[in-house]
Amino acid sequence: MTVARSHPDIEIVQFSISIEGQEPTFVPVLGAEKIEFKIPENSKYVISIHFKAKKTLKDFKYKQIVKRHGITVKSRELEVGDYEASEEVYVKEFPEDTTPGGFIVRGVYPATSTYYANDEELMTTEWSLEITKKK
DSSP: OOBOSEETTEEEEEEEEEETTSOOEEEEOTTOSOOEEEEETTOEEEEEEEEEESSOEEEEEEEEEEEETTEEEEEEEEEEEEEOOOSSOEEEEOOOEEOOOSTTTOEEEEEEEEEEETTEEEEEEEEEEEEEOOO
16 A cells, blocks of 8 residues: 555645634644544544545545444545646535444544545555544
8 A cells, every 4th residue: 555645636735624613723644753633532523635636637536434443343435536737726525424432432443534536546555533422
């Protein structure tokens, strides 16, 4: 698996996360040493991807896999769409999701995001999700 932050066709700039009842948080990707999200248990949230299309992207897709102890606990795919090459930063919002709750689910989960376009896998980025105790 190739782990990257950019590809000749696309540049993932950052993610934003909007947790119910909180101001949005921005998580840099490009140039970041590591990518980490912290979300309280039993929270509704929406993640958005901010990216630049360096070349025309047809049928751009995103696939996310979250694991715990090597076992996939969550997987989802998102049809992002078609984008023309531009210096503009495009933003695509994911559907709302909810973190599970309870002391057993709290902790850090390793995850990967894989990006596809033009009928090929472009790149995979590793990151982590920490489910924290709700305050």
